[in-house]
Amino acid sequence: MRKGALALLLLLAPTLAQPLPEALKKAPEVTAVVLARLEAETRRKDLERTLQDPLRTPLAELQARQAWELAEARLKRALAQAENEIASAYAQAYEALLQVGLAEKAVEVAELGLKATEIRLKGGGATSLDLLEAQNRLLEARKNLELAQKGRDSALAALAQLVGPWRPESVKELPTLPEGKVVETLLQEHADLLQLRQSLNLLRFQRGLLDESFAPRKDIEALEDQSQALETNLANLERTLRLGLEARYRQLVPLLQGVKAAEEAYRAAQERYRAEEKRFQAGLTSRLSLLQQELSLRQAELTLEQAKHAYLKAYYGLLASR
Known part of the structure; x- marks a missing residue:
């Protein structure tokens, strides 16, 4: 192997x-x-x-x-x-x-669809073009499977x-929306902001050590200018980060709503599949129709998981912005 x-x-x-x-x-x-x-x-x-x-x-x-x-x-x-x-x-x-x-x-559906088309062609219920289209659908499905693998x-x-x-497996429970002043907390803990605050505090401390009676005025003014520049940089960075964090936080609610909508769509797909399964067992529908309904169910499941994951990524992405 x-x-x-x-x-x-x-x-x-x-x-x-x-x-x-x-x-x-x-x-x-x-x-x-x-x-x-x-x-x-x-x-x-x-x-x-x-x-x-x-x-x-x-x-x-x-x-x-x-x-x-x-x-x-x-x-x-x-x-x-x-x-x-x-x-x-x-x-x-x-x-x-x-x-x-x-x-x-999808490959299974395409294979069965091709067989059905071949049978219909022999009975005069399908054309050569129908057969070609069924063959192309199968080729496309197999190509998609290879890419997915x-x-x-x-x-x-x-x-x-x-x-x-x-x-990995399906995420059973999503983390709840962060409570409290999450943006303020993230700003307080942000490493880049902390570094600027520390630099500002260090300059102010060094300024306090200078005796105006002995230290050259230019040295004092240089420290004061550096402090003012740092204050401006700190305020600008904090404002920019705050806007970004608030935007990230606002994304969470609609993403959770998207999860609820996807859950409803998935439950509806399950109901349709169960109904089609009963029809198939009663001999009222074909196996191809049942497989197509199962394919729709799997697509709804994928859509639900994608909605969950969109929220998860936004949630952990927000917490990582510190």
Whole structure:
């Protein structure tokens, strides 16, 4: 067996199927998070050493504390971004699995449709053009299946890079809308804003150390100019980030509404399939009609999962914007 085929079998092993919350637990193991955690630990130790130094200066203590706080903020961001990447890859992989199932069913429908056309042609109920069209539909369905299988392999491999061999499944429960002042919280924890705030505080601290009686006026004015420039940059960045975060947050409600609409459409498709199945069992409809209804049901299922995933990606994308 080729290595690629063996790897795929491992990826598809039923025992490896796990829900999204289990996959998200792998976020702390993502390389970027591991590196950010090491940096935060290093900065924490630096701060402890600085605080234990009896000869430390207030400036040295401030700089060590700022370095640790910034490293912690970057660790939180790395973890949130890793969860966002995992959620996105998980959703993509599950959709890819559904796409394969949908494509396989389409091939089955096209094969049966071709057989039906061949029989009708022999009985004079179809033309050569009908047969050609049925053959083309089958070729197209098989091509789509091949593309779907390649997409599945690629999506599962991308997910495996983040969490190891994994078979995703349908997301049963979506996270609820973030409560409270989520935008304010994300702005407060945003690493880039924190870095600017720290730089501003450091300049103000350095300005406070200067004695106007001895320090050259140009040095004092230079620090004051730098402070004003940083204040402007900080305000501009915060305004830009706030607009972006508010826009992301506003997307969540309509995306949840889209999930509800897709759920209703899926339930309706289930009802239609059950009705067609009863008709088929009673001999009132053909197997081809039943397969076509099953194909519609699978499409409705895919649409529902895509709606769920759109919300998931927006939700974790918002939390990663810090």
